[in-house]
Amino acid sequence: MTELLLISGSLRKGSFNTKLAREAERLWDGETAWGDIRLPLYDGDLEDEKGIPEAVQTLAQRIASADAVAISTPEYNKSIPGGLKNALDWVSRTEGNLWADKPVAIMSAAGGRGGGDRSQFALRLALTPFQPRLLTGPEVMVAGASKQFDDEGQLVSDLYKKTLTTLMDKLAREVARTD
Amino acid sequence: MTELLLISGSLRKGSFNTKLAREAERLWDGETAWGDIRLPLYDGDLEDEKGIPEAVQTLAQRIASADAVAISTPEYNKSIPGGLKNALDWVSRTEGNLWADKPVAIMSAAGGRGGGDRSQFALRLALTPFQPRLLTGPEVMVAGASKQFDDEGQLVSDLYKKTLTTLMDKLAREVARTD
Amino acid sequence: MTELLLISGSLRKGSFNTKLAREAERLWDGETAWGDIRLPLYDGDLEDEKGIPEAVQTLAQRIASADAVAISTPEYNKSIPGGLKNALDWVSRTEGNLWADKPVAIMSAAGGRGGGDRSQFALRLALTPFQPRLLTGPEVMVAGASKQFDDEGQLVSDLYKKTLTTLMDKLAREVARTD
Amino acid sequence: MTELLLISGSLRKGSFNTKLAREAERLWDGETAWGDIRLPLYDGDLEDEKGIPEAVQTLAQRIASADAVAISTPEYNKSIPGGLKNALDWVSRTEGNLWADKPVAIMSAAGGRGGGDRSQFALRLALTPFQPRLLTGPEVMVAGASKQFDDEGQLVSDLYKKTLTTLMDKLAREVARTD
DSSP, rough: EEEEEEEEEEOOOOHHHHHHHOOOTOEEEEEEEOOOOOOOOOOOHHHHHHHHHHHHHHHHHHHHHOOOEEEOOOOTTBBOOOHHHHHHOOOOSSOOOOTTOEEEEEEEEEETTTTTTHHHHHHHHHHGGOEEEEEEOOOOOSSGGGGGBBBOOOOOOOOHHHHHHHHHHHHHHHHHHHH | HHHHHHHHSOOOOOHHHHHHHHHHHHOOEEEEEEEOOOOOOOOHHHHHHSOOHHHHHHHHHHHHHHHHEEEOOBBBBBBBHHHHHHHHHHHHSSSSSSTTEEEEEEEOOSSTTOOSSEEEHHHHHHGGGGEEEEEEOOEEEEEEEGGOOOOSHHHBOOHHHHHHHHHHHHHHHHHHHOO | OOEEEEEEEEOOTTTTHHOOOHHHHHOSSSSEEEOOOOOOOOOOOHHHHHHOHHHHHHHHHHHHOOOOOEEEEEBTTTOOOHHHHHHHHHHHTSSSSEEEEOEEEEEEEETTOHHHHHHHHHHHHHHGOOEEEOOOOOEEEEEHHHHHHOOOOBBHHHHHHHHHHHHEEEEEEHHHHHO | OEEEEEEEEETTOOOOOHHHHHHHHHHHHHEEEEEEEOOOOOOHOOOOOOOOOOOHHHHHHHHHHHHHEEEEEEBBBBBHHHHHHHHHHHHTSSSSSSTTTOEEEEEEOOOSSSSSSHHHHHHHHHGGOOEEEEOOOOEEEEESSGSSSSTOBOOOOOHHHHHHHHHHHHHHHHHHOOO
């Protein structure tokens, strides 16, 4: 049974991106786990003195043990949140490259009309150095996010649902291909 | 008398980028101040409950009162540190756009041969939405940074010194032009 | 009297970007000229054998003599047209750096909902190496372009008109500041 | 027997990127073909009047029939050559998406110390919309390219050879995985 790790780039409880990641979770035929980016700021002195924080180790282990990862990112000022990049930076300090050849899908929900398109560009470039098996699409970019989820947190638009389904199917196929 | 605000993208005490920013400071004919990016991770719930943290307010006020800003960024995994983006995100939550028409210079020091060229690209795109008067060059990208500063933390290479001087002169002229 | 050079990134006669550039032209209080990107593909052997083509020289001279430049770019596959980058590449082969400190504004019209936002990111990075005085905004990104121009080729939306006016005013002020 | 299509982003006969692509070709265990980007500038009117040029059709067919593609790009002014983007734009006008799920590797050779790192970022973003199976590494970025090829056009550095071998092995495995 394959395991999918879900990461939301937003810390907010009611986050649209956490909702979007949950929708991705529902579409996964297998086990799921969540990764938490609520970490201290990366600081080389902190690392030297106290080592890699436990919360970072936990996140790293979840990435390592997952068969695939799905990341949903908001768009903060036309790019990814600092907190999301901070998590990538911390994880890069653990031993080995956990991302190598790992199937990864990215998606976004944002208030504007672009739906996070520039944030996805930034996330793609931020993930590339770790050499994951990073899907190039289809692009799931939920625009005007505040109106796109119902009271149960589910996507209301058939188009978005369909695109997300295509993306998650592609991710599952990528995992199968890895075997 | 004009004031320059210096921001280092690294939290490490012995940071090469803090050293590079200090070199920029020495070249400034006027007052200087420093901005600190050691802030909590941006979290919309935290903002809703407790408002904007005092450390963010302090950073924002320094940006607002500065005549120019110089930012020195490391390259973490081919992009800017999460902590630096996090600071930009927090500041964007304060009232008004503090960056509007503000002369800003960017520079970088990094271990690799590129000297932070991709980090500068990322920082340029991250700053653009705030519509500062963002200098397009010359590019100060200190490669192989561990060998480029002497015991006093000063740049050893005449070429880097010269390029940094040109950049800071350009920043000063940009401030004069603003008046 | 100041001169504005207008460049459209599209070769099509009915191009929305040419229309958008014409709207920018109308807002300019001064002389205007147009730059043509219909050039051969850059080829180092061609340059060695026959020198820089006359059409490139003409474009370069227009950039050199202009007080400001406005470029309107379509979005082809999430980035700028090859032809526009080709023009920048050719011009970079002429003597001196014609773009240095030149006030430049960029804008875009595109079919999609983003209005060329990713194309503008690409154009910004493509122009940065020449160190122009590149305005960081406001962003004029005409989305759903096919419905945004009337029979006279003028913008129908008051919001787009207003944003374009702000951008062109800013460009004019930048020229004044240069003096 | 699998077929690899090679594309050089430079038109110059003695191009370092063509040499690099030839090195990639030598490492391929299967058939090879070359794609030519010497095409007219994309022009919507030209397409409307005369259809898609034959040279574009040829390139498109070679992409379609290839099991994998390797693209070697120079860095012109910190990004990809206009001619390379122009080829991508033209090909995108042919029927279907020829790139979908196609294994693609990118590499670069450049004069500067970065070896085309920013050009590779631009190429990655330019290819992403077509949803290929785009390898994220290892990065083959030949810096100081004029000294990196011997008289037979072969790479002189063991490190570059090794990295290129790793990349091409990965591309071959990606093709096998596709089956």
